[in-house]
Amino acid sequence: MSSLWVFPGQGAQQPGMLHRLPDEGVVRETLQQASGVLGEDILALDSEAMLRGTRAVQLCLLIAGVAAARLLQQRGAMPTFVAGLSIGAYPAAVIAGALDFDDALRLVALRGELMNNAYPQGYGMTVILGLAQHQVEALLSQVDGPVYLANINAERQMVVAGSDAAMQQVAALAKAAGASGTRRLAISVPSHCALLDAPARELAEAFSRVDVRPPQVRYLSATTARPVVQPERLRDDLAFNMCRVIDWRSTVETAHERGVTLQIEMPPGAVLTGLGRKVLQHATVVAFDGARLDSLVALSQEVNRS
Incomplete structure:
Protein backbone atom coordinates (compact mmCIF):
# COMPACT_ATOMS: atom_id res chain seq x y z
CA MET A 1 0.00 0.00 0.00
CA PRO A 120 -4.24 41.12 -17.55
CA GLN A 121 -7.94 41.00 -18.45
CA GLY A 122 -10.50 39.46 -20.76
CA TYR A 123 -9.35 35.84 -20.37
CA GLY A 124 -9.80 32.98 -17.92
CA MET A 125 -11.07 29.44 -17.44
CA THR A 126 -14.49 27.77 -17.34
CA VAL A 127 -15.44 24.33 -16.03
CA ILE A 128 -17.93 22.20 -17.99
CA LEU A 129 -19.76 19.46 -16.12
CA GLY A 130 -21.54 16.45 -17.55
CA LEU A 131 -19.85 16.15 -20.95
CA ALA A 132 -17.05 13.80 -22.01
CA GLN A 133 -13.75 14.98 -23.42
CA HIS A 134 -14.64 14.23 -27.05
CA GLN A 135 -17.90 16.18 -26.71
CA VAL A 136 -16.12 19.25 -25.35
CA GLU A 137 -13.47 19.06 -28.06
CA ALA A 138 -16.23 18.96 -30.68
CA LEU A 139 -17.75 22.11 -29.20
CA LEU A 140 -14.40 23.91 -29.22
CA SER A 141 -14.10 23.29 -32.97
CA GLN A 142 -17.31 25.28 -33.48
CA VAL A 143 -16.00 28.46 -31.86
CA ASP A 144 -13.93 31.02 -33.77
CA GLY A 145 -12.30 32.80 -30.82
CA PRO A 146 -9.28 31.59 -28.83
CA VAL A 147 -10.42 28.77 -26.55
CA TYR A 148 -8.78 25.43 -25.71
CA LEU A 149 -9.23 22.29 -23.65
CA ALA A 150 -7.14 22.96 -20.53
CA ASN A 151 -7.94 20.40 -17.81
CA ILE A 152 -9.32 16.86 -17.79
CA ASN A 153 -10.37 16.74 -14.15
CA ALA A 154 -12.69 13.74 -14.24
CA GLU A 155 -14.51 11.59 -16.78
CA ARG A 156 -17.18 14.25 -17.20
CA GLN A 157 -15.53 17.35 -15.81
CA MET A 158 -13.50 19.39 -18.29
CA VAL A 159 -12.04 22.89 -18.08
CA VAL A 160 -11.57 25.19 -21.05
CA ALA A 161 -9.35 28.28 -21.23
CA GLY A 162 -9.51 31.28 -23.50
CA SER A 163 -11.09 34.66 -24.04
CA ASP A 164 -14.23 35.63 -22.16
CA ALA A 165 -16.29 35.81 -25.34
CA ALA A 166 -15.10 32.44 -26.65
CA MET A 167 -15.70 30.73 -23.31
CA GLN A 168 -19.22 32.14 -23.19
CA GLN A 169 -19.88 30.61 -26.61
CA VAL A 170 -18.56 27.23 -25.45
CA ALA A 171 -20.67 27.39 -22.29
CA ALA A 172 -23.81 28.10 -24.32
CA LEU A 173 -23.05 25.25 -26.71
CA ALA A 174 -22.32 22.93 -23.79
CA LYS A 175 -25.66 23.64 -22.15
CA ALA A 176 -27.43 23.00 -25.46
CA ALA A 177 -25.54 19.70 -25.74
CA GLY A 178 -26.75 18.53 -22.34
CA ALA A 179 -24.06 19.70 -19.93
CA SER A 180 -25.23 19.59 -16.33
CA GLY A 181 -23.54 22.89 -15.62
CA THR A 182 -20.84 25.40 -16.51
CA ARG A 183 -19.03 27.80 -14.21
CA ARG A 184 -16.44 30.50 -14.70
CA LEU A 185 -13.54 29.77 -12.36
CA ALA A 186 -11.78 32.27 -10.11
CA ILE A 187 -8.80 32.30 -12.46
CA SER A 188 -7.96 35.42 -14.43
CA VAL A 189 -5.57 33.87 -16.97
CA PRO A 190 -6.00 31.23 -19.71
CA SER A 191 -3.83 28.50 -18.21
CA HIS A 192 -2.84 25.16 -19.75
CA CYS A 193 -3.08 26.09 -23.39
Whole structure:
Protein backbone atom coordinates (compact mmCIF):
# COMPACT_ATOMS: atom_id res chain seq x y z
CA MET A 1 0.00 0.00 0.00
CA SER A 2 1.12 3.55 -0.60
CA SER A 3 0.02 7.14 -0.09
CA LEU A 4 -0.39 10.17 -2.33
CA TRP A 5 -0.20 13.80 -1.20
CA VAL A 6 -1.87 16.17 -3.64
CA PHE A 7 -1.61 19.95 -3.92
CA PRO A 8 -4.45 22.03 -5.42
CA GLY A 9 -4.22 24.53 -8.23
CA GLN A 10 -5.47 28.02 -8.88
CA GLY A 11 -9.18 28.35 -8.23
CA ALA A 12 -8.92 26.63 -4.83
CA GLN A 13 -7.68 29.79 -3.09
CA GLN A 14 -9.65 31.22 -0.19
CA PRO A 15 -9.37 34.57 1.62
CA GLY A 16 -7.51 34.05 4.90
CA MET A 17 -6.06 30.73 3.79
CA LEU A 18 -2.62 31.43 5.28
CA HIS A 19 -4.06 32.78 8.52
CA ARG A 20 -6.08 29.58 9.01
CA LEU A 21 -3.04 27.29 8.91
CA PRO A 22 -2.32 25.54 12.23
CA ASP A 23 -0.44 27.70 14.72
CA GLU A 24 2.56 25.39 14.89
CA GLY A 25 6.27 26.15 14.95
CA VAL A 26 7.08 24.62 11.55
CA VAL A 27 4.19 26.52 9.97
CA ARG A 28 5.36 29.83 11.48
CA GLU A 29 8.90 29.09 10.29
CA THR A 30 7.62 28.43 6.74
CA LEU A 31 5.71 31.71 6.71
CA GLN A 32 8.74 33.59 8.02
CA GLN A 33 10.98 31.93 5.46
CA ALA A 34 8.65 32.98 2.64
CA SER A 35 8.49 36.58 3.90
CA GLY A 36 12.28 36.73 4.13
CA VAL A 37 12.87 35.37 0.64
CA LEU A 38 10.26 37.60 -1.01
CA GLY A 39 11.03 40.67 1.10
CA GLU A 40 7.37 41.25 1.97
CA ASP A 41 4.78 40.28 4.55
CA ILE A 42 3.24 37.22 2.93
CA LEU A 43 0.36 37.28 5.41
CA ALA A 44 -0.87 40.31 3.49
CA LEU A 45 -1.28 38.20 0.34
CA ASP A 46 -4.36 36.19 1.31
CA SER A 47 -6.86 39.05 1.56
CA GLU A 48 -9.82 39.02 -0.81
CA ALA A 49 -8.41 42.03 -2.66
CA MET A 50 -4.92 40.58 -3.09
CA LEU A 51 -6.26 37.22 -4.23
CA ARG A 52 -7.68 38.90 -7.31
CA GLY A 53 -4.09 38.88 -8.61
CA THR A 54 -2.45 35.79 -10.08
CA ARG A 55 0.88 36.30 -8.27
CA ALA A 56 -0.69 36.41 -4.82
CA VAL A 57 -2.90 33.39 -5.52
CA GLN A 58 -0.04 31.22 -6.69
CA LEU A 59 2.27 32.21 -3.85
CA CYS A 60 -0.43 31.51 -1.26
CA LEU A 61 -1.07 28.07 -2.74
CA LEU A 62 2.65 27.27 -2.72
CA ILE A 63 3.17 28.45 0.85
CA ALA A 64 0.06 26.79 2.26
CA GLY A 65 0.92 23.47 0.63
CA VAL A 66 4.51 23.43 1.84
CA ALA A 67 3.59 24.54 5.36
CA ALA A 68 0.92 21.86 5.80
CA ALA A 69 3.08 19.10 4.31
CA ARG A 70 6.06 20.07 6.47
CA LEU A 71 3.84 19.86 9.54
CA LEU A 72 2.75 16.34 8.61
CA GLN A 73 6.37 15.35 7.95
CA GLN A 74 7.46 16.75 11.31
CA ARG A 75 4.83 14.55 12.97
CA GLY A 76 6.22 11.45 11.26
CA ALA A 77 4.04 11.20 8.14
CA MET A 78 5.63 10.70 4.73
CA PRO A 79 4.07 10.29 1.26
CA THR A 80 4.96 7.63 -1.27
CA PHE A 81 3.87 9.87 -4.15
CA VAL A 82 3.25 13.59 -4.60
CA ALA A 83 1.35 15.37 -7.36
CA GLY A 84 0.08 18.88 -7.92
CA LEU A 85 -2.48 20.41 -10.19
CA SER A 86 -0.89 23.30 -12.11
CA ILE A 87 0.78 25.57 -9.52
CA GLY A 88 0.38 22.66 -7.09
CA ALA A 89 3.28 20.96 -8.86
CA TYR A 90 5.65 23.44 -7.18
CA PRO A 91 4.92 22.55 -3.54
CA ALA A 92 4.85 18.90 -4.67
CA ALA A 93 8.40 19.27 -6.04
CA VAL A 94 9.54 21.00 -2.84
CA ILE A 95 8.15 18.23 -0.62
CA ALA A 96 9.69 15.64 -2.94
CA GLY A 97 13.08 17.21 -2.24
CA ALA A 98 13.64 18.15 -5.88
CA LEU A 99 13.34 21.95 -5.56
CA ASP A 100 14.42 24.27 -2.76
CA PHE A 101 11.56 26.24 -1.20
CA ASP A 102 13.49 29.50 -1.65
CA ASP A 103 13.85 28.85 -5.39
CA ALA A 104 10.21 27.80 -5.65
CA LEU A 105 9.09 31.08 -4.06
CA ARG A 106 11.08 33.18 -6.52
CA LEU A 107 9.99 31.10 -9.52
CA VAL A 108 6.32 31.15 -8.54
CA ALA A 109 6.41 34.91 -7.98
CA LEU A 110 7.83 35.26 -11.50
CA ARG A 111 5.36 32.72 -12.89
CA GLY A 112 2.40 34.66 -11.54
CA GLU A 113 3.73 37.95 -12.88
CA LEU A 114 4.41 36.52 -16.33
CA MET A 115 0.95 34.97 -16.60
CA ASN A 116 -0.82 38.07 -15.35
CA ASN A 117 1.14 40.42 -17.60
CA ALA A 118 0.42 38.27 -20.65
CA TYR A 119 -3.35 38.42 -20.09
CA PRO A 120 -4.24 41.12 -17.55
CA GLN A 121 -7.94 41.00 -18.45
CA GLY A 122 -10.50 39.46 -20.76
CA TYR A 123 -9.35 35.84 -20.37
CA GLY A 124 -9.80 32.98 -17.92
CA MET A 125 -11.07 29.44 -17.44
CA THR A 126 -14.49 27.77 -17.34
CA VAL A 127 -15.44 24.33 -16.03
CA ILE A 128 -17.93 22.20 -17.99
CA LEU A 129 -19.76 19.46 -16.12
CA GLY A 130 -21.54 16.45 -17.55
CA LEU A 131 -19.85 16.15 -20.95
CA ALA A 132 -17.05 13.80 -22.01
CA GLN A 133 -13.75 14.98 -23.42
CA HIS A 134 -14.64 14.23 -27.05
CA GLN A 135 -17.90 16.18 -26.71
CA VAL A 136 -16.12 19.25 -25.35
CA GLU A 137 -13.47 19.06 -28.06
CA ALA A 138 -16.23 18.96 -30.68
CA LEU A 139 -17.75 22.11 -29.20
CA LEU A 140 -14.40 23.91 -29.22
CA SER A 141 -14.10 23.29 -32.97
CA GLN A 142 -17.31 25.28 -33.48
CA VAL A 143 -16.00 28.46 -31.86
CA ASP A 144 -13.93 31.02 -33.77
CA GLY A 145 -12.30 32.80 -30.82
CA PRO A 146 -9.28 31.59 -28.83
CA VAL A 147 -10.42 28.77 -26.55
CA TYR A 148 -8.78 25.43 -25.71
CA LEU A 149 -9.23 22.29 -23.65
CA ALA A 150 -7.14 22.96 -20.53
CA ASN A 151 -7.94 20.40 -17.81
CA ILE A 152 -9.32 16.86 -17.79
CA ASN A 153 -10.37 16.74 -14.15
CA ALA A 154 -12.69 13.74 -14.24
CA GLU A 155 -14.51 11.59 -16.78
CA ARG A 156 -17.18 14.25 -17.20
CA GLN A 157 -15.53 17.35 -15.81
CA MET A 158 -13.50 19.39 -18.29
CA VAL A 159 -12.04 22.89 -18.08
CA VAL A 160 -11.57 25.19 -21.05
CA ALA A 161 -9.35 28.28 -21.23
CA GLY A 162 -9.51 31.28 -23.50
CA SER A 163 -11.09 34.66 -24.04
CA ASP A 164 -14.23 35.63 -22.16
CA ALA A 165 -16.29 35.81 -25.34
CA ALA A 166 -15.10 32.44 -26.65
CA MET A 167 -15.70 30.73 -23.31
CA GLN A 168 -19.22 32.14 -23.19
CA GLN A 169 -19.88 30.61 -26.61
CA VAL A 170 -18.56 27.23 -25.45
CA ALA A 171 -20.67 27.39 -22.29
CA ALA A 172 -23.81 28.10 -24.32
CA LEU A 173 -23.05 25.25 -26.71
CA ALA A 174 -22.32 22.93 -23.79
CA LYS A 175 -25.66 23.64 -22.15
CA ALA A 176 -27.43 23.00 -25.46
CA ALA A 177 -25.54 19.70 -25.74
CA GLY A 178 -26.75 18.53 -22.34
CA ALA A 179 -24.06 19.70 -19.93
CA SER A 180 -25.23 19.59 -16.33
CA GLY A 181 -23.54 22.89 -15.62
CA THR A 182 -20.84 25.40 -16.51
CA ARG A 183 -19.03 27.80 -14.21
CA ARG A 184 -16.44 30.50 -14.70
CA LEU A 185 -13.54 29.77 -12.36
CA ALA A 186 -11.78 32.27 -10.11
CA ILE A 187 -8.80 32.30 -12.46
CA SER A 188 -7.96 35.42 -14.43
CA VAL A 189 -5.57 33.87 -16.97
CA PRO A 190 -6.00 31.23 -19.71
CA SER A 191 -3.83 28.50 -18.21
CA HIS A 192 -2.84 25.16 -19.75
CA CYS A 193 -3.08 26.09 -23.39
CA ALA A 194 -0.98 27.53 -26.22
CA LEU A 195 -1.84 31.10 -25.17
CA LEU A 196 0.83 30.81 -22.47
CA ASP A 197 3.62 29.41 -24.65
CA ALA A 198 5.65 32.64 -24.51
CA PRO A 199 5.47 33.13 -20.72
CA ALA A 200 6.41 29.47 -20.26
CA ARG A 201 9.54 29.90 -22.37
CA GLU A 202 10.52 32.93 -20.27
CA LEU A 203 10.00 30.97 -17.07
CA ALA A 204 12.07 28.11 -18.48
CA GLU A 205 14.96 30.53 -18.93
CA ALA A 206 14.77 31.44 -15.24
CA PHE A 207 14.56 27.74 -14.38
CA SER A 208 17.84 27.10 -16.21
CA ARG A 209 19.64 28.96 -13.42
CA VAL A 210 18.04 26.93 -10.61
CA ASP A 211 19.20 23.63 -9.14
CA VAL A 212 16.70 20.80 -9.64
CA ARG A 213 17.50 17.42 -8.10
CA PRO A 214 16.11 13.89 -8.53
CA PRO A 215 12.99 13.67 -6.34
CA GLN A 216 13.36 11.67 -3.14
CA VAL A 217 9.60 11.03 -3.11
CA ARG A 218 8.02 9.79 -6.32
CA TYR A 219 6.72 12.79 -8.26
CA LEU A 220 3.78 12.34 -10.65
CA SER A 221 3.45 14.83 -13.48
CA ALA A 222 -0.10 16.07 -13.94
CA THR A 223 0.55 16.74 -17.62
CA THR A 224 1.90 13.31 -18.56
CA ALA A 225 0.29 11.37 -15.67
CA ARG A 226 3.60 9.55 -15.25
CA PRO A 227 6.42 9.60 -12.69
CA VAL A 228 9.28 12.00 -13.40
CA VAL A 229 12.72 11.07 -12.13
CA GLN A 230 15.33 12.95 -14.17
CA PRO A 231 16.01 16.55 -13.02
CA GLU A 232 15.90 17.98 -16.55
CA ARG A 233 12.51 16.39 -17.24
CA LEU A 234 11.23 17.73 -13.92
CA ARG A 235 12.56 21.19 -14.76
CA ASP A 236 10.71 21.04 -18.07
CA ASP A 237 7.53 19.77 -16.41
CA LEU A 238 7.45 22.62 -13.91
CA ALA A 239 8.37 25.40 -16.32
CA PHE A 240 5.95 24.42 -19.06
CA ASN A 241 2.97 23.07 -17.14
CA MET A 242 1.29 26.48 -17.47
CA CYS A 243 0.86 25.90 -21.23
CA ARG A 244 0.18 22.15 -21.25
CA VAL A 245 -3.10 20.32 -20.75
CA ILE A 246 -3.56 18.96 -17.22
CA ASP A 247 -4.86 15.38 -17.13
CA TRP A 248 -5.68 15.04 -13.45
CA ARG A 249 -7.98 12.07 -14.00
CA SER A 250 -5.17 10.00 -15.51
CA THR A 251 -2.71 11.18 -12.86
CA VAL A 252 -4.89 9.81 -10.06
CA GLU A 253 -5.49 6.64 -12.10
CA THR A 254 -1.70 6.20 -12.29
CA ALA A 255 -1.51 6.49 -8.51
CA HIS A 256 -4.31 3.95 -8.18
CA GLU A 257 -2.47 1.51 -10.47
CA ARG A 258 0.58 1.85 -8.23
CA GLY A 259 -1.27 0.77 -5.12
CA VAL A 260 -2.24 4.09 -3.52
CA THR A 261 -4.69 3.47 -0.67
CA LEU A 262 -4.52 6.92 0.95
CA GLN A 263 -4.77 10.37 -0.64
CA ILE A 264 -4.31 13.51 1.46
CA GLU A 265 -5.07 16.89 -0.09
CA MET A 266 -3.01 19.80 1.19
CA PRO A 267 -4.80 23.11 1.87
CA PRO A 268 -6.77 24.98 0.91
CA GLY A 269 -10.07 23.23 0.34
CA ALA A 270 -11.11 19.81 -0.88
CA VAL A 271 -11.50 20.06 -4.66
CA LEU A 272 -8.98 17.29 -5.33
CA THR A 273 -10.53 15.17 -2.59
CA GLY A 274 -13.81 15.10 -4.50
CA LEU A 275 -12.03 14.25 -7.74
CA GLY A 276 -9.92 11.58 -6.02
CA ARG A 277 -12.94 9.74 -4.67
CA LYS A 278 -14.17 9.19 -8.22
CA VAL A 279 -11.05 7.13 -9.00
CA LEU A 280 -9.73 5.86 -5.65
CA GLN A 281 -13.05 4.26 -4.74
CA HIS A 282 -11.61 1.74 -2.28
CA ALA A 283 -9.03 4.08 -0.76
CA THR A 284 -9.15 6.64 2.03
CA VAL A 285 -9.35 10.11 0.47
CA VAL A 286 -9.21 13.07 2.86
CA ALA A 287 -8.38 16.77 2.93
CA PHE A 288 -6.03 18.43 5.42
CA ASP A 289 -8.61 21.17 5.94
CA GLY A 290 -11.23 19.98 8.38
CA ALA A 291 -9.34 16.86 9.45
CA ARG A 292 -7.60 16.20 12.76
CA LEU A 293 -3.84 16.38 12.43
CA ASP A 294 -3.30 13.30 14.58
CA SER A 295 -5.76 11.34 12.42
CA LEU A 296 -3.89 12.26 9.24
CA VAL A 297 -0.59 11.22 10.80
CA ALA A 298 -2.05 7.93 12.03
CA LEU A 299 -3.49 7.15 8.58
CA SER A 300 -0.14 7.88 6.93
CA GLN A 301 1.84 5.78 9.37
CA GLU A 302 -0.59 2.87 9.01
CA VAL A 303 -0.11 2.90 5.24
CA ASN A 304 3.67 3.10 5.60
CA ARG A 305 3.68 0.08 7.95
CA SER A 306 1.63 -2.03 5.53
